[in-house]
Amino acid sequence: MRHATDNGFAERRKAAAEAKQQLLKKFETAPKPDDPEMLARREERLAISIARETRRAERERLKQQERDRRLAEAAALAEAAAAEAKAIAEAQQAEMNGRIARVLADDADRKAERDRRYAARKARQR
Secondary structure (H helix, E strand, O other), X not given: OOOOOOOOHHHHHHXXXXXXXHHHHHHHXXXXXXXXXXXXXXXXXXXXXXHHHHHHHHXXXXXXXXXXXXHHHHHHHHHHHHHHHHHHHHHHHHHHHHHHHHHHHHHHHHHHHHHHHHHHHHHHHO
């Protein structure tokens, strides 16, 4: 597709040179790094960056505190659960010991009763 205006080589070259001149002019008028305005902008950006970093550090500190608090709560819950499980186990052991003691007492009573009957029978036979 052809352009509506058919520029010649010289016109294109002239347009390119003018564009380069405009770019150079733009960069010449741009503020230099030691310009007070540029220094003020740089300091402002630095202050913003420092404030941002401070806020980020504060957020991280708060997150760490929250994590520590949650870990402490979890440890306390685990400790309470372990204590409860230990108490339940001790109660079950005490109940089992009571049953064993009752069984042994019942056996001893039955043996004593049997021995008494045996002694009574032997006494009658004499």
